[in-house]
Amino acid sequence: MKFPQEHKLSQIADLIDCSYVGEADFLVLGMNEIHVVNPGDIVFVDHPKYYDKALNSAATVILINKKVDCPEGKALLISEDPFRDFNKLTRYFKPFEKLNATIAESAKIGEGSVVQPNAVIGNNVTIGKNCLIHANVTIGDNCVIGDHVIIHSGTVLGGDAFYYKKRPEGFDKLLSGGRVVVEDHVEIGTNCSIDRGVTGDTTIGEGSKLDNLIQIGHDTVIGKNCLLASQIGIAGCVIVENDVTIWGQVGIRSDVRIATGTVLMAQCGVSKDTEPGTTYWGTPFGEVRTKLREYAAIKQLPEIVKKLK
Numbered sequence: 001m002k003f004p005q006e007h008k009l010s011q012i013a014d015l016i017d018c019s020y021v022g023e024a025d026f027l028v029l030g031m032n033e034i035h036v037v038n039p040g041d042i043v044f045v046d047h048p049k050y051y052d053k054a055l056n057s058a059a060t061v062i063l064i065n066k067k068v069d070c071p072e073g074k075a076l077l078i079s080e081d082p083f084r085d086f087n088k089l090t091r092y093f094k095p096f097e098k099l100n101a102t103i104a105e106s107a108k109i110g111e112g113s114v115v116q117p118n119a120v121i122g123n124n125v126t127i128g129k130n131c132l133i134h135a136n137v138t139i140g141d142n143c144v145i146g147d148h149v150i151i152h153s154g155t156v157l158g159g160d161a162f163y164y165k166k167r168p169e170g171f172d173k174l175l176s177g178g179r180v181v182v183e184d185h186v187e188i189g190t191n192c193s194i195d196r197g198v199t200g201d202t203t204i205g206e207g208s209k210l211d212n213l214i215q216i217g218h219d220t221v222i223g224k225n226c227l228l229a230s231q232i233g234i235a236g237c238v239i240v241e242n243d244v245t246i247w248g249q250v251g252i253r254s255d256v257r258i259a260t261g262t263v264l265m266a267q268c269g270v271s272k273d274t275e276p277g278t279t280y281w282g283t284p285f286g287e288v289r290t291k292l293r294e295y296a297a298i299k300q301l302p303e304i305v306k307k308l309k
Helices: 011-018 046-056 082-093 288-299 301-308
Strands: 004-009 019-022 027-033 039-044 059-063 074-078 156-159 164-167 170-172 180-181 193-197 201-204 279-280
Touching: 004 011, 011 019, 011 074, 011 082, 027 082, 027 170, 039 074, 046 059, 046 074, 059 082, 156 180, 193 201, 279 288, 288 301
Parallel strands: 027 039, 039 059, 059 074, 156 193, 180 201
Antiparallel strands: 004 027, 019 074, 164 170
């Protein structure tokens, strides 16, 4: 998330009422999660296990809960609760904006596009040319839809990220200020849920086709010309590269990369990165021929046990 204008480190510190390490006029350009940070961004970290990762990331401002040595060319914001203060910044730079019409006045809809009755188009949404948005679709604030896109009934784009911190009093929600970006020539089936990024974009790449009843988590990127069948669940921060096929009821954990040309057979449980051009099956998943040989061997176990007796 880039700020509308440059801010100084001291201004950000005033907004969240914390101290800082660095020059008062150190420039701050935005805020992001660690997997999408760029120079000028704030990243937050609240556990010693991840201090080094945050301090050595591309971010140049680290919102942290302990005063540590500051890397050269960077700055620190010292906070008692970085999670809480990151939320404060999201509220300030991306406040909730009430929708006053079914199609927001600020929405931009391209030539030849059709929005069917009862669809809800949020604030600052952009829809390209020759799109078809079916009835009862919801497109949340700031989403971007390319040209020649079809979105079928009941689908929701731009729901909040499923991201919580456990506290003694209950779960504390990390606020979402990102977007969903759907590129050209994408088709999305009925009753899909695609969550927006926490600070960045959840992206559906050009030419990809999604079946019904698919869940895609925050900040996930689906590449170009991918084919996703029904009842897939993809967690947040997953990278699906180009030309990937994912069949029904596959589950993919967060922070996994699905390599170009991968095929995931139905009901795979994917827990780690894949190799390019490889087909996988099973839970836990593995290369399909290997898994089938394992399954064939398991079927022989009853006879083996009988012989042992």
